[in-house]
Amino acid sequence: MFLRDGVGFGILHEEQFVAGCSSFTLGGGKLEFEIETRRDFRERDLATAVGARMILHCLANDLVPCWDAHNPPSGGLAAKLGFVNPLAYRSFYVD
Numbered sequence: 001m002f003l004r005d006g007v008g009f010g011i012l013h014e015e016q017f018v019a020g021c022s023s024f025t026l027g028g029g030k031l032e033f034e035i036e037t038r039r040d041f042r043e044r045d046l047a048t049a050v051g052a053r054m055i056l057h058c059l060a061n062d063l064v065p066c067w068d069a070h071n072p073p074s075g076g077l078a079a080k081l082g083f084v085n086p087l088a089y090r091s092f093y094v095d
Contacts, residue, residue: 009053011046016029019046028051031058032066035077051081 008022018041025032033054037047051067058065068076070091 007054007057009050009057011050013041019050021047021050023054026063029062030064030066032068034067035074047077048080051077055081 002023005026006023008020010017011017012022017038019037020037021033021035023031023079024034031054033051035047035051055065067078067081067083069083071076
C-alpha cells in the first residue's frame with residue numbers, strides 16, 4: 001500500500017539519507033507524516049526542509065497535512081511549520 005499511495009522526501013549527504021519525511025497514514029483526504037533526522041545532522045533545519053516539502057506536496061494534492069508531535073522538540077518543529085493548537089497527550093512505550 002505504501003508503494004502505491006505513500007510519499008516521502010529525503011536529504012542525501014554523501015550518498016546517505018540524513019533526514020527524511022514520509023507518509024505514515026493516509027485516508028479521508030488527510031495525510032499524517034513523520035520526520036526523522038540522523039542524530040549527527042540535527043540542529044541544521046533539515047527536518048524543517050523535509051517537513052515543508054511534505055506540506056507543499058499535501059497542498060498540491062488536496063490533502064490535509066497532519067502531524068502528531070510527540071515531544072517538545074517535535075512540538076517546536078510543528079509550530080515552526082505552521083501547525084497550530086497542539087494538544088498534550090500521554091503516550092506509552094512498550095519495549
